[in-house]
Amino acid sequence: MKNNRKNFVEILLVEDNKHDAELTMLALEENKLANHVTWLRDGSEALDFLMGKGEHSDQDTPQNPKVILLDLKMPKIDGLEVLRRIRAEESTRHIPVVVLTSSREEKDLIQSYKLGVNSYIVKPVEFDKFMACIKEIGMYWAVINLTP
Amino acid sequence: MIHQLLEDLKPEFSVSDLSDVEAYILFNDRFKEEISRGLKESLKNNPVLNQLLSKLNLSSPKMQDEQSLQLQKEAVLSNNWSSYTNHLLEQGATYARMGLSFSEWFDVLTAYRESAYPLIMKEYPRDTVRAIQILMGTDKFLDYSFKAIAHAYFMESRKIIEEKTESEEKSLIAKRTSEERLRAIYENTSDYIFMIDRNFKILFINHTAPGIKKKDVLGANMLDLQPPESRELIKEKLEQVFEKGNTMQYETYIHLPGGTSFFQSSAAPVYSNSRVSHVAIISRDITPQKKAEMEIRQLNEQLEKKVKERTVRLKALNEELEGFSYSVSHDLRAPLRAINGYTHILQKRIGDRLDKDETRYMQAVVDSVDKMGHLIDDLLTFSRMGKTRKSESFFNIGSLAQKVFEELCAPGDYPAADLLIHEPLPPVRADREMIRQVMVNLLSNALKFSSGNPHTLIEIGLASESESENVFYVKDNGAGFEMEYAHKLFDIFQRLHSDDEFEGTGVGLAIVQRIIHRHHGKVWGESTPKEGATFYFSLPKISTHEK
Structure with missing residues (x-):
């Protein structure tokens, strides 16, 4: 499936705030990383996508993106729960997950690492910093990093 | 007094009487051993008399002992009867005190006559005058002796009865006095004092609570008056009082017309024929103390409840605050980022078309957002420093x-x-x-x-x-x-x-x-x-x- 350019997903963005999502996409575009980005609006959609259920049950084989950018505070199923289920499932446990959140709360940070997050990034309010941050994440995880 | 008595009892012997009596005394003196022997023989079959004699420590009635015989002789020979009369009076009083009945003493006299008469007849078979004189003397003397003894006997008996009555009266008065005291105590005490039998039936009660009639309580089973949940326990305790004679304490309460009253009770055994026949119970109304105790407990419980409620509220408030700061951290920053981000994009795309003022306006938005971001960060730090351990x-x-x-x-x-x-x-x-x-x-x-x-x-x-x-x-x-x-x-x-x-x-x-x-x-x-x-x-x- 990796050769099917149409369905090929390198970066899965799970974010309920459409502005954050758009800004993230813009940042990725600027760095020519936006060609294979899929944006999902909440945790349950993300799990359906990854596990090939619900709306995504017609997929032949579930897609494993190169990296998942995961927001924590989301309706229905929150980011921590998504992370827990990704790590619990054999087929998805090796996907790198980067938490991209507004929360500086220590308990979120600790809980994320307990659940096996690969990176924890607090979204900077300042635009320049935000742009730089997304660029670096995209470059590192989607281009430089290797996964099994 | 005693002189008057002796004067009254003085025998009224004429000269001839006196000589008859003297003849008897001399004869009696002469044959005292034979007469004593006969007397003993006659009295041998009188068990009551023998019992008494042995109690008096005498081998035969006093009339035949040495002292009596001597006194008789002196009295007759000197015609001075006071010593002997005194002696007789003592005998009478002794017999009365010893409980000898009058008829028994009469038996002694008869036995004496039965013993003495044949001897007299035998001694003077021909001298009839002499024999008659002695017989008459015997009768006169015995009549006199009997009179004196009887007199003392009755006097003494009367005295004994009087004394007995008096002491009985005294003890009766004493008993009545102590009873009255007790009555005053148990009638005036505020405690309830009652007595039950082995069937827990109330036989007696000093007084009853207002609104409760005494007649309704008397005869009732006291266990029926106890609250159902403590009936068994109280029964066990009372049974211990009956069986072991212990004194037991228990607390109970009773619903009375004026409200529920609490009692501290003490049950003690009452003995009759060395076994516990009844149990006396003293119940003290401790309702005021109990109420105060309950009020204190209630207040404490209320206080504890309040503290718990406050703690819960505080906890909730704390959680709310935590949720609030989390929300500030997350939700306030997101729109800021959007404002900031879109402003920057606009600046980039149309920046070269804006005039000086418009560029400044744009920058003001960006600066304000920056400041807001710092403010949020500082506030979060401030809140975190207050709550983190x-x-x-x-x-x-x-x-x-x-x-x-x-x-x-x-x-x-x-x-x-x-x-x-x-x-x-x-x-x-x-x-x-x-x-x-x-x-x-x-x-x-x-x-x-x-x-x-x-x-x-x-x-x-x-x-x-x-x-x-x-x-x-x-x-x-x-x-x-x-x-x-x-x-x-x-x-x-x-x-x-x-x-x-x-x-x-x-x-x-x-x-x-x-x-x-x-x-x-x-x-x-x-x-x-x-x-x-x-x-x-x-x-x-x-x-x-x-x-």
Whole structure:
């Protein structure tokens, strides 16, 4: 499936705030990383996508993106729960997950690492910093990093 | 009195009588042994009399003993009867006291006659005159003796009866008096005193509670009056009183017309024929004490409930606050990022088409968003410093300050700033992360407010040392502040400079104060405007055994 350019997903963005999502996409575009980005609006959609259920049950084989950018505070199923289920499932446990959140709360940070997050990034309010941050994440995880 | 009595009992013997009696006395004296023997023989079959004689320690009736015979002789020969009469009176009184009946004494006289008469007849078979004289003398003498003895006997008996009656009366009076006292006690006491039999039936009660009739209680089973849940226990206790004779205590309550009354009861055995036949119970009304006790308990329970409610509310409030700060952290930042982001994109896309004012407006939006971002960050830090748990460790405040200073200067914002640490500084035991925040805030303040100077010098040192605490200081050579506003320094959102002079959120020193207070220390500032400011903070000293 990796050769099917149409369905090929390198970066899965799970974010309920459409502005954050758009800004993230813009940042990725600027760095020519936006060609294979899929944006999902909440945790349950993300799990359906990854596990090939619900709306995504017609997929032949579930897609494993190169990296998942995961927001924590989301309706229905929150980011921590998504992370827990990704790590619990054999087929998805090796996907790198980067938490991209507004929360500086220590308990979120600790809980994320307990659940096996690969990176924890607090979204900077300042635009320049935000742009730089997304660029670096995209470059590192989607281009430089290797996964099994 | 006794003389009069003796005078009254004096025998009225004429001269001839006296000679008859004298003849008898002489004969009796002569044949005393034979007569005694006959007397004994006659009385042999009278068991009552023999029993009495042995009690009196006599072998035969007193009339035949040596003393009596001697007194008889003297009385007749001198015709002076007082001694002998006295002797007879004593005998009569003795017989009365010993319980000898009159008929038994009569038996003695008869036996004497039966023993003496044949002897007389035998002694004077031919001298009939003489024999008759002795017989007559015997009768006269015995009549007299009998009269005197009977008199004393009756006198004594009457006296005994009188004495007995008197003592009976006395004891009766005594008994009545003590009964009256007891009655006064049990009728006037406020305690309830009642008696039950083996079937727990109430046989007696001193008085009853208002609204309860005595007749309804008497004969009732006292267990029926007890509350159902304690009936069995009270029954067991009362059975112990009956079986073992123990005294038992129990508490009970009864629903009375005037409300529920509580009683402290004490049950004691009442013996009859050395076994417990009844149980006496004294019940004291302890309702007022009980009520006070219950009120106290209720108050305590209410208080506990209130404390619990408050704790729950506080906990909820705390959670709410935590949720609130989480929400501030997350939700307030998101729109800021959007404003900031889109403004920047706009600037990029149409920036070259905007005039000078429009560019400034755009920049104002970006700056305000920046400031809002800092404000949120500071507020979150402020809230976090109040609630996170302290984890204390030992560290050197100087090297911590040095590190923080380097971090702050790293972006190259303060090229002309130096930090001078006056070593040695005593080690502190505190939450390192929190004290780091204190240093960040104090040093960034110092750098900020000195930024107008060509050269910034910040000094850190130990201001003073007491037994209980160390006072550190952070001194700068910056703008300083006016001391009259010093009290406002640590209030949240309070600023002593305008944003045009120095930017800031007014939260930094509030955070410092919160952290130092959490370490049981104090913080204050001193300054002379344009000469710089010194901030002091104290931390409790590490006691030697902790070092």
